[in-house]
Amino acid sequence: xxxxxxxxxxxxLKDSTVTAVKNxxxxxxxxxxxxxxxxxxxxxxxxxxxxxxxxxPTKGTIMVANREINHISGRELRKAxxxxxxxxxxxxxxxxRTVEENISFPLEIAGMSKKERSKIVKELIKLVGLEGREKAxxxxxxxxxxxxxxxxxxxxxxxxxxxxxxxTSALDPQTTDSILELLVDINQKLxxxxxxxxxxxxxxxxxxxxxxxxxxxxxxxxxNVLDVFENPEQPMTKRFVNQVxxxxxSNEMIENLLSQHPEGKVIQLTFVxxxxxxxxxxxxxxxxxxxxxxxxxxxxxxxxxxxxxxxxHVDGDIKEVEQAIQYIRQQKVKAEVLSHE
Amino acid sequence: MSExxxxxxxxxVYEATLETLxxxxxSVFATFILGIILGLMLFLTSKGNLxxxxxxxxxxxxxVNIFRSIPFIILIVLLIPFTIILIGKMLGQNxxxxxxxxxxxxxxxxxxxxxxxxxxxxxxxxxxxMGAKTTTIIWRVLLPEAMPALVSGITVTAIALVxxxxxxxxxxxxxxxxxxxLFGYQRSQYDxxxxxxxxxxxxxxxxxxxxxxxxxxxDKR
Numbered sequence: 001x002x003x004x005x006x007x008x009x010x011x012x013l014k015d016s017t018v019t020a021v022k023n024x025x026x027x028x029x030x031x032x033x034x035x036x037x038x039x040x041x042x043x044x045x046x047x048x049x050x051x052x053x054x055x056x057p058t059k060g061t062i063m064v065a066n067r068e069i070n071h072i073s074g075r076e077l078r079k080a081x082x083x084x085x086x087x088x089x090x091x092x093x094x095x096x097r098t099v100e101e102n103i104s105f106p107l108e109i110a111g112m113s114k115k116e117r118s119k120i121v122k123e124l125i126k127l128v129g130l131e132g133r134e135k136a137x138x139x140x141x142x143x144x145x146x147x148x149x150x151x152x153x154x155x156x157x158x159x160x161x162x163x164x165x166x167x168t169s170a171l172d173p174q175t176t177d178s179i180l181e182l183l184v185d186i187n188q189k190l191x192x193x194x195x196x197x198x199x200x201x202x203x204x205x206x207x208x209x210x211x212x213x214x215x216x217x218x219x220x221x222x223x224n225v226l227d228v229f230e231n232p233e234q235p236m237t238k239r240f241v242n243q244v245x246x247x248x249x250s251n252e253m254i255e256n257l258l259s260q261h262p263e264g265k266v267i268q269l270t271f272v273x274x275x276x277x278x279x280x281x282x283x284x285x286x287x288x289x290x291x292x293x294x295x296x297x298x299x300x301x302x303x304x305x306x307x308x309x310x311x312x313h314v315d316g317d318i319k320e321v322e323q324a325i326q327y328i329r330q331q332k333v334k335a336e337v338l339s340h341e
Numbered sequence: 342m343s344e345x346x347x348x349x350x351x352x353x354v355y356e357a358t359l360e361t362l363x364x365x366x367x368s369v370f371a372t373f374i375l376g377i378i379l380g381l382m383l384f385l386t387s388k389g390n391l392x393x394x395x396x397x398x399x400x401x402x403x404x405v406n407i408f409r410s411i412p413f414i415i416l417i418v419l420l421i422p423f424t425i426i427l428i429g430k431m432l433g434q435n436x437x438x439x440x441x442x443x444x445x446x447x448x449x450x451x452x453x454x455x456x457x458x459x460x461x462x463x464x465x466x467x468x469x470x471m472g473a474k475t476t477t478i479i480w481r482v483l484l485p486e487a488m489p490a491l492v493s494g495i496t497v498t499a500i501a502l503v504x505x506x507x508x509x510x511x512x513x514x515x516x517x518x519x520x521x522x523l524f525g526y527q528r529s530q531y532d533x534x535x536x537x538x539x540x541x542x543x544x545x546x547x548x549x550x551x552x553x554x555x556x557x558x559x560d561k562r
Binding site: 052054077078079080081082084086088090092093094095096097105106108109110137138139153157163 | 461463464466467468469470471472473474477481482485486488559561562
């Protein structure tokens with residue numbers, strides 16, 4: 001659906017140049033939810049704007065839905081853009097228009113008759129769950145509702161691709177979840193390809209199938225979300241993964257746990273995928289004569305399975321403890337025995 | 342009444358009021374259109390905008406700045422040859438119109454430019470991402486989104502124009518300014534000055550009230 005090859009974008013400033021995007025290759029399949037993560041300044045905003053021609057690349061080719069976006073202009077580009085919906089961090093609604101007029105706007109641009117427009121707008125309002133708010137103005141809506149209007153507007157011309165520019169970054173966690181659920185729902189119902197950029201790993205974890213990590217304009221790592229969570233290779237990727245699965249595993253915290261439990265062993269377990277759902281703890285206690293305490297942990301669901309870490313304290317006969325650890329390792333759970341540094 | 346205002350002939354006052362209203366009305370309408378055109382040109386050709394063009398921007402900006410800087414009373418005199426070509430005479434309300442419009446439109450154009458600059462860039466980007474043409478963006482995004490500021494701007498401009506018509510009156514355009522000058526000052530019939538002042542104040546208050554009302558009605562922010 002989307003194919004980027006060797007895409008580079010260089011901005012010429014007064015007395016310097018900035019390479020916002022550097023030699024990016026990317027392949028996004030139809031129906032995929034593809035996440036691009038990076039800190040601000042990593043080039044992800046530029047990258048997503050290259051996909052609908054809001055920015056033109058300095059080098060490279062960009063194919064979206066069988067159109068070479070970087071080579072078309074004028075009428076053809078506008079036509080192409082109608083097939084690429086986009087939603088924004090700050091929603092970018094027209095405050096002078098009501099909810100239904102906002103959703104109707106892209107249809108007006110496409111030159112649709114009033115009758116057809118109102119029919120489609122009605123369906124979209126239902127799809128995004130805004131029934132009863134049709135006549136409201138954006139200023140009367142909450143952030144989440146505004147983004148729903150944004151999504152409905154982006155879907156109006158039945159696009160093949162939906163671009164999400166930090167679509168949940170201005171929303172509170174609960175609203176973020178409901179918007180993400182809506183995106184997954186749309187992805188499944190309409191088979192829409194979704195490209196989203198974010199700096200929040202939990203957005204990637206919740207809904208993406210694949211993820212690309214960007215740093216200084218380059219894609220430093222790309223893969224299936226679960227694989228990346230399991231084996232993050234680049235330091236930048238590790239930082240993002242840690243955002244989600246080890247929110248508090250600082251050295252300080254580990255030292256703290258160790259000093260609280262001088263006897264026995266403190267073990268860090270890392271679960272990935274199916275293993276997270278296995279009754280591991282029950283099995284260990286049944287099979288071995290050890291005390292097994294959960295100290296703290298966090299397991300999160302991703303699109304492809306669960307990931308997480310857990311800190312446990314195992315105490316008892318040294319041999320039994322060793323065997324218990326051996327057993328845990330056989331279950332494809334990463335177990336790391338922690339010690340003072 | 343006739344003791345308090347011994348010299349007033351009301352049909353003259355009535356006539357002068359209509360002349361002032363006529364000059365104000367026509368010039369406000371023309372200033373609104375011309376100011377929006379100039380303001381759009383200033384905005385669209387500015388840096389980073391849809392029709393970015395340094396040369397056109399510089400030319401329009403220079404014209405606007407020059408005409409905005411010339412004191413109105415001098416502008417009228419300067420424009421007399423132009424007015425004679427355009428209207429065929431240099432007296433009467435219609436003869437005042439070119440000067441009124443040329444004096445006010447650049448002033449309003451700057452307000453239009455400011456109003457357009459206030460529009461969130463993201464909204465324009467969203468419209469472009471939807472595949473909108475620039476003309477669509479102008480008509481369906483820029484003007485509606487800026488409308489409250491455009492209306493409050495034209496309110497201020499209209500009030501300034503009432504003042505301009507009074508000045509134009511002094512050099513023969515008619516209206517309440519002419520009345521106050523000709524009868525009130527030159528013939529020392531001060532009651533005319535008072536009546537003209539009160540009527541002008543009333544016109545200004547009504548314009549302000551209507552402007553505020555319309556602005557608050559269309560402002561959905």
